[in-house]
Amino acid sequence: MRLPSGTFNISYIQDMMVFRTIHHRIGLAVFLILLFLFPLFATQYWQAILNTIAVTVIALQGLNILAGYCGQISIGHSAFMAVGAYGSALLMKYLDLPFWPCLLLSSVGAGVVGIIFGLSSLKVKGFYLAISTIAAQYIITYMIKTPFPQVTGGPISLHVPPVNLGGFVLETETHFYYLIMIITILMTFISKSITRSHIGRAFVAIRDNDIAAEAMGINLYRYKLLAFFVGCFFAGIAGAIWAAYSKVISPDDFTLMNSVWLMGMLIVGGLGGTLGPIFGAIFIKALNEACVIIGPIITSLIPQIGAQFSAALVEMAFGVTIVIFLIYEPRGLAHRWEILKESYRLWPFSY
Amino acid sequence: MIKFIQLLMTGVAVGLIYGLMALGFVLIYKASKIFNFAQGEMVMVGSFLAWTFVGLFHLPILPGLLIAFLIAGVVGYFLERFPFRPMIGQPILAIIMMTLALAVFMRGFAILLWAEHIGIKFPSFIPEKTIYILQAPISSVILWSLILVLTLVVVLSLFFRYTRTGLHMRAAAESHQLSQSMGIRVTKAIAQSWAIAAVVSAIGGFLLGYVRGIDFGLAELGLIAIVAALVGGLESFNGAILGGVIIGVAETFTGGYIGRGLREVVPFIVMVLVLFYKPYGLFGLEEIERV
Numbered sequence: 199m200r201l202p203s204g205t206f207n208i209s210y211i212q213d214m215m216v217f218r219t220i221h222h223r224i225g226l227a228v229f230l231i232l233l234f235l236f237p238l239f240a241t242q243y244w245q246a247i248l249n250t251i252a253v254t255v256i257a258l259q260g261l262n263i264l265a266g267y268c269g270q271i272s273i274g275h276s277a278f279m280a281v282g283a284y285g286s287a288l289l290m291k292y293l294d295l296p297f298w299p300c301l302l303l304s305s306v307g308a309g310v311v312g313i314i315f316g317l318s319s320l321k322v323k324g325f326y327l328a329i330s331t332i333a334a335q336y337i338i339t340y341m342i343k344t345p346f347p348q349v350t351g352g353p354i355s356l357h358v359p360p361v362n363l364g365g366f367v368l369e370t371e372t373h374f375y376y377l378i379m380i381i382t383i384l385m386t387f388i389s390k391s392i393t394r395s396h397i398g399r400a401f402v403a404i405r406d407n408d409i410a411a412e413a414m415g416i417n418l419y420r421y422k423l424l425a426f427f428v429g430c431f432f433a434g435i436a437g438a439i440w441a442a443y444s445k446v447i448s449p450d451d452f453t454l455m456n457s458v459w460l461m462g463m464l465i466v467g468g469l470g471g472t473l474g475p476i477f478g479a480i481f482i483k484a485l486n487e488a489c490v491i492i493g494p495i496i497t498s499l500i501p502q503i504g505a506q507f508s509a510a511l512v513e514m515a516f517g518v519t520i521v522i523f524l525i526y527e528p529r530g531l532a533h534r535w536e537i538l539k540e541s542y543r544l545w546p547f548s549y
Numbered sequence: 550m551i552k553f554i555q556l557l558m559t560g561v562a563v564g565l566i567y568g569l570m571a572l573g574f575v576l577i578y579k580a581s582k583i584f585n586f587a588q589g590e591m592v593m594v595g596s597f598l599a600w601t602f603v604g605l606f607h608l609p610i611l612p613g614l615l616i617a618f619l620i621a622g623v624v625g626y627f628l629e630r631f632p633f634r635p636m637i638g639q640p641i642l643a644i645i646m647m648t649l650a651l652a653v654f655m656r657g658f659a660i661l662l663w664a665e666h667i668g669i670k671f672p673s674f675i676p677e678k679t680i681y682i683l684q685a686p687i688s689s690v691i692l693w694s695l696i697l698v699l700t701l702v703v704v705l706s707l708f709f710r711y712t713r714t715g716l717h718m719r720a721a722a723e724s725h726q727l728s729q730s731m732g733i734r735v736t737k738a739i740a741q742s743w744a745i746a747a748v749v750s751a752i753g754g755f756l757l758g759y760v761r762g763i764d765f766g767l768a769e770l771g772l773i774a775i776v777a778a779l780v781g782g783l784e785s786f787n788g789a790i791l792g793g794v795i796i797g798v799a800e801t802f803t804g805g806y807i808g809r810g811l812r813e814v815v816p817f818i819v820m821v822l823v824l825f826y827k828p829y830g831l832f833g834l835e836e837i838e839r840v
Contacts (some may be wrong), residue, residue, distance in 0.1 A: 271642055273649070318821065321828045324641040325584040329779060330824060332772070333817035344810035458649050465646050503661070510661035517654025524647050525635045 202543055216390065233379060237372045245371045247487065251479045252382040253440050254463065258475030259389040260432020261460055266469035267393055268425035269405030270319050274331035275433055275460045277338040280452035281308040282434030283441035284342055284350060287358040292349075297361045297442065305434030311338070312430025319422050323408070335454050342449050355448035358441045374443050381439060385432060390472045392428060401425055402470075462520045468530025477531040482516070489515050554685035556805045557798065562691040563760075564797020565698040568790035570753035570774030571781065572705065573746035575789045578778075579722035580742035583633060586648040588750060589771025590655035595621050595751025596758035596767050597663045600671060610674050614755065618748045625747025629740035656768065671759045694756045701752065702790060705745075709786070718742050773800075776816045780823050782833025792831065795819070 202221075207213040217223045237245055261275050285304030289295050295303075315334040319327050343353045350356060361368040361377075368374055392398055400421045403411035412418050441447045459482065467478020493508030527534065570592055577585045585591075598621060602613035632651060636644050678689040709715040720728040721738035729735050750771070757770055773796060781792025796816045804812035823830065 265642065269642075271645060273645075318824060322824055325645065326779070326824060326828065328584075328586075328645050329775060330821055333776075333821050336814050336817045337821075340810065340814040344808075455653070458653060461646060462650065462653075465643075469642075504665060506660050506664035510657045510664070513653050513657030513660065515657075517650045517652075517657060520646060520650035521632050521654070524639075524643050524650070525632075528639070528643055 214394075216394075230383070234376075237375050242371045245375050247483065249371065249374055249378050249443060251483050252378045253436050253443065254460070254479040254483070255382055255475050256385045256439070257433050257436035257460060258464055258467070258479055259385055259472075260429040260436070261464055262469065262471075262475050263389055263392060263398075263401065263432070264425050264429030265461070265464065266471070266474065267398060267405060268401040268422065268429075269408075270316070270422060270425055270429075271324065271328040272331040272426075272429065273328050273454070273457050273461060274315070274333075274335035274338070275429075276452040276454075276456035277335040278308045278312055278430040278433035279437030279440065279456075280338055280342060280447075280449065281311050281430075282437030283447050283452070284356065284437075285434070286438035287356055287441045287447060288349065290359045291356075297363060301435065301438045304438045305431050308434025308437065309427040309431035312426040312433070313423050316423055316426030316430075319426065320419055331457075332454065335457055339449050339452065351448070353449055355446050358445050358447060360445070361442045368442070378439060378443065381435065385435060386472060386476075389432065393472070397421070397424065405470075459516065462516060464530075465520055465528075466523050466530055468532030471532045473535060474530055474532040477535065481531060482519075485515055485519060486512060551683075551685045552805065554683050555687060556801045558682065558685070558687050558695075559691060560798035560801035561794055562695045562698075562797070563801060564777075564794035565695060565702075565790065566753050566756050566760075566793070567770075567774050567777045567797050568781075568793025569698050569701060569756075570750055570771055571778035571789035571793050572702070572786060573749040573753070574775055574778045575781075575783060575786060576718075576742045576746045576749070578783050580718055581629075581633070581637075581739045583636070583644055584648065584775075585746070586645060586772075586775070587652040587655060588775055589768035590652040590659070591621075591625075591747055591750040592754040592757070592771035592774070593763075593765060593767040594655050594659055594754075595747070596754030596763050597659055597666075599751060599755040600666075600669060600758065600763055601663075604669060604672055605666075610672075617755075618751050621751035622744040622748045626740050626744040628747070629736070629743045633739075633743075634736065652768075656765070659765065667764050668762055670762050671755075690760060694760065697752075697756065701749070705749075706786065714738075714741060773816045776820045779820055779830055782830025784834045785830075785832035788830060788832030 201207070202219055205219055212218070217226055236248065240248075257275060257279055261272065264270050264272050264275075282304045285307045286297075286300040289300040289303060290297070311334075315331060318330040322330065342350050347353075363377075368377060393401070400411070400416045403414065403416055404418065404421055404425075408418060408422075437452075440451070444451075463478035463482045464475060465478070466481050467476065468474035489512045490508065493511045496511075497503060497505060497507045523530065570588065573591070574585055574588045577583055595617070599614055599617040602608050602617045603610055606613070608616070628651070632647055636647050676689060679686045680689055680692060681687070709719055717728070717733045718738045718741055720731065720733055721735045722742075725735045728738070753774070754767060754771070757767055774793070777793040777796045778789050779792070780795055781788030781790070796819060799815050799819050800812055803815045827833075
């Protein structure tokens with residue numbers, strides 16, 4: 199990464215800093231303050247949108263580690279979210295455990311389930327791996343729907359008990375906003391730390407060429423399974439929070455299409471960077487909301503196209519967006535952002 | 550015993566339809582090394598398309614189907630040009646996402662055009678009769694689809710063996726560089742394989758739609774075709790058909806003897822097991838990788 203004009207690294211500590219200059223730190227502080235003051239001047243609607251985006255960001259950070267850093271394609275990510283969601287909901291409902299242990303236990307559970315399905319990554323890769331994660335998607339959804347419908351609520355839905363943090367019951371959108379934001383910031387920090395450590399380097403080596411990585415002494419078994427564990431752990435956290443936040447969960451919240459959408463968000467945002475998931479989640483959510491608003495307007499102008507136009511528009515817009523990004527900007531919005539920053543780095547003396 | 554024969558015949562017939570759709574998948578894979586996750590949506594759209602001409606416009610059955618399959622073929626031919634030619638040489642994740650994006654787009658398209666007609670059926674034109682084989686009652690529809698699929702498989706294999714176009718496509722599947730230096734236009738061959746795959750998927754969609762009604766769930770059955778292709782091994786046409794039959798039989802047997810819920814996941818369980826013991830399928834080529 200190029201540094202702003204006149205800034206030089208003269209020690210390893212400076213070289214390893216995430217936020218290198220005073221401007222970075224001020225920018226971060228302003229961003230965080232604005233994020234926490236947001237509920238004071240935003241309506242419920244906007245808070246709900248930000249909540250959804252933040253939960254998605256958590257899941258995407260995990261998917262980013264798994265697919266963006268380690269190169270293991272997963273199209274079953276929302277199923278691992280389902281493991282976290284159902285795990286924490288059932289723990290809270292039947293064992294009356296408090297929220298935090300439930301969150302942690304169910305996420306570890308999701309990670310372990312991820313390892314089980316990640317076992318196939320030791321034998322196959324690329325397309326074969328993608329389809330075996332699709333298998334994971336179907337098998338997990340089946341486990342929720344069919345064998346124990348009295349416990350899991352079957353195909354219908356499961357009511358999640360309210361979250362109680364030491365006597366304080368989370369009820370409103372704003373309460374959840376603060377909970378979700380704190381966890382999202384924490385998880386983003388953790389994912390950044392993982393990718394900067396020797397583990398992240400090993401992941402990148404495996405992504406670029408796993409045979410070469412093995413020849414260089416990286417234990418493929420260990421790191422591939424670790425990637426699956428970490429990725430699915432993040433998904434588990436996202437799922438557990440989603441369950442607590444939406445209060446009712448059903449297998450329809452975690453379909454194959456949701457997994458495809460997660461993967462699409464990652465493509466739009468950019469793989470292999472911390473910013474990518476954030477950009478991707480915001481962009482696709484914005485696109486989605488725009489379609490939801492525009493769809494009925496067009497339907498009312500041209501009634502012949504039918505009431506289903508809105509639903510169709512959402513899917514078609516998503517498909518077209520992914521196609522355009524893959525052809526014209528495969529490195530995603532994060533790369534565009536880098537280019538933008540680069541062009542202003544030496545401003546106004548850009549040469 | 551009667552139930553066994555009945556389930557076996559149904560399984561084989563359904564499996565052959567899966568095999569047919571898997572054939573479409575293998576065709577595209579062999580020609581261009583693209584894993585077409587939109588296979589399921591191609592099946593669904595093909596089925597709706599066939600219904601539009603036969604059921605909505607009330608064309609006679611044969612011309613209606615021919616027009617529908619022709620349209621499917623033309624659309625398939627141009628799919629190669631727009632979304633997939635820029636993808637040559639891209640990483641595998643980009644290609645997979647491209648096909649998934651295509652799948653989402655086609656689903657949206659189908660919702661837009663056909664959402665109000667969900668759950669419709671083709672007008673029945675095969676005489677409904679029950680035929681007894683070893684005392685087991687078998688619906689004539691199943692026998693007809695069995696015959697149709699077998700004919701198609703024979704026609705396709707003759708096409709690949711004896712016609713010029715078929716030979717070109719096989720050559721392109723073998724090696725792009727070599728076939729180009731022999732004067733074969735690889736892009737054309739790939740486009741042709743997309744077209745044939747689209748037609749084959751549409752035929753599979755028509756058969757499935759005829760048996761079980763047309764809805765958006767057909768897309769998931771098309772996904773099972775991919776599973777069948779994997780079980781058989783991606784490099785082999787015969788493997789695709791056999792994989793389809795294995796999956797179909799496994800499905801009907803679990804549906805008949807164990808329960809409906811498990812029936813939906815059994816293809817995936819079979820696939821995971823096969824992939825674990827034979828990672829490249831039953832008839833696939835093992836890839837040896839070097840750094």
